[in-house]
Amino acid sequence: MSHVSSHPPHGQSPLHTVQVLGGGSAGSSTHVRSLAAGLVARGVRVTVCAPAETDRVYGFSSVGAHHVPVPRSSDPASVSALRAACADADLVHAHGLHAALRAMLALSGRSVPLVVTWHTRPEADGARVHVLRLLERRVARAAAVVLGTSSDLVDRARRRGARDARLAAVALAAPRPPADPVEPDRFRHKARAELGATDRALLIAVGSLDRHRGYHTLLDASRAWCRLDPVPLLVVAGEGPLRPVLQRRIEDEELPVRLVGRREDVTELLAAADLVLLPSRWESRPVLAHEALHARVPLVATAVGGVPEMVGDAAELVPYGNAKAIADAVVRLLADPARQEVLREKGVRQAATWPTEDETVAQVLSVYDEFTRFRPLI
The missing domain is CATH 3.40.50.2000 (Glycogen Phosphorylase B;)
Structure with a gap:
């Protein structure tokens, strides 16, 4: 320009x-x-x-x-x-x-x-x-x-x-680098240990706990990956009015999900994740998608608003409100390291076009x- x-x-x-x-x-x-x-x-x-x-x-x-x-x-x-x-x-x-x-x-x-x-x-x-x-x-x-x-x-x-x-x-400004770029693996292991995901897949979602974020659908989807061994852990970072309702569901249904509240270390959380999930009803240019692609973490997101034009073919896109589609995408990706690597490379190329x-x-x-x-x- x-x-x-x-x-x-x-x-x-x-x-x-x-x-x-x-x-x-x-x-x-x-x-x-x-x-x-x-x-x-x-x-x-x-x-x-x-x-x-x-x-x-x-x-x-x-x-x-x-x-x-x-x-x-x-x-x-x-x-x-x-x-x-x-x-x-x-x-x-x-x-x-x-x-x-x-x-x-x-x-x-x-x-x-x-x-x-x-x-x-x-x-x-x-x-x-x-x-x-x-x-x-x-x-x-x-x-x-x-x-x-x-x-x-x-x-x-x-x-x-x-x-x-x-x-x-x-x-959107490029995410700040990890606190210690020399030892990213050490920080990744530390973050995963703190969250309770040392020996299982770690899925991350970030955003306010509001109705339009699609977290109820995400909890529905989490039931499907309970059959995996080991069971992946979903960590949701954010606060909002739905927290008590979501927490009650997690406890009552014994779901493999942790609500960790608002976090200042989202960059570190993403660097520790195996997949990032974005289940919103609508987004324009979501910061989470931006950070996930920059961090080279495969993204599963709803095909809503500006998300498809932002991420192109560098993410797995699913319909909003479809728990089965989210669950299937997560299970499929976790079983396919080659596909994960393809998404990482596509993510880097897509981010360069922004x-x-x-x-x-x-x-x-x-x-x-x-x-x-x-x-x-x-």
């Missing part, structure tokens, strides 16, 4: 963009940090409006952006704080539906371009489905352009009435240029 320069012509002020985050998922927050760093390096003034705790975790200020603490969407002070932060913005870029709704309100009566990135698809049930559709329609029609992180999100934005919707280049951080920043800058090229001289 060609390099796009943002350094202004003589007599023109630097482009000032305001990046707006809501609560900020890990994916969108990481993206905004990477984007802020790249934009600042190219001479753009960047303000990031996000809750204070998000800046503490992701460090927008540390890459040269100006951080304005803006409360979460439920706080009535958030729109007025946003309005003040956007007072001299040339362009506002909101990440996610709720951030975009607040940005729309903050820009009411002003002709500042609004760029919106949809990183994920909000989940809703019952009457809230209709409300969600209305909110998405408002945002899609108000935005100068909607960038979707997967093709189905681009299609969704078009269905909601977006005048311009495009596929976004989104880079956008780089430079390419992501260049695409975003070219979009900004379309909507800000006639900025007045100072």
